[in-house]
Amino acid sequence: MKILTILGIALTLLVQVPRKVENSFNRKFPSVKNALWSFEDDNYHLSFEHFGQQKTAIFRYNGEWVKTLVTIELSELMFCIRDHLRLKHKDKRVGNAYYVVTPELCEYHVYMEREENGETCIEEDPLIFDENCEFYRKPNLP
Template identity: 35%
Template structure:
């Protein structure tokens, strides 16, 4: 009886592990798209397969549907490696802001750069007859397409 119980427990663990494995269609799709990927790490999130990896010197995270269809890839880009047209616009429009991170997001129908900047806002108030300075920080995502065209900004939740 005890051996049957242990067998059933092991069978359950094996079945659970099999359910968690990345489907062959997903790994084939990934390998076809990123042949030279290194440091590959898979997990599942919200019913889709996510993979972090290194490719062409960059850290990336890709998302695939369980059928193997590629959904998107996010590439972390060092700020100093952004295209000059983006850094020029940052200096021009956001000279007081500090660029914190940059990501290039590829989807089947679009490619966009997301640059997260920290904006310090200063407000001078008069309180009880005295002037005081109040500083607040906000975070903004600046969006650019792959042709360096500025698409706008999104306020980021803190």
């Protein structure tokens, strides 16, 4: 695990971030001074802490903000989402949960854990809920 962390930091240091992306990030999050940069899926990902929350902001090469993912605890999910998970997915545990904000909408993405070959894995496709607790099977995001 330590090797992967060191490798991740080394790769982050090698990312050349366009000025437009830096400027957009600084306008959107002016109080953030330390962010880890990475380049994934043709977008720049910036991981940082903001007001006590772990966030990842995603920008296109031209500086356009795509979305921000806010890591949240199970207890921070709306009651109706927790209730849905308790009733419909009682045999699984929540692995990760995010509040996802885009220019068009806000959603909750919940990644469930599953057992595979005796190991705990996080499912690739999240359960997605809108802010009205409507459940979607597929993401509505770009």
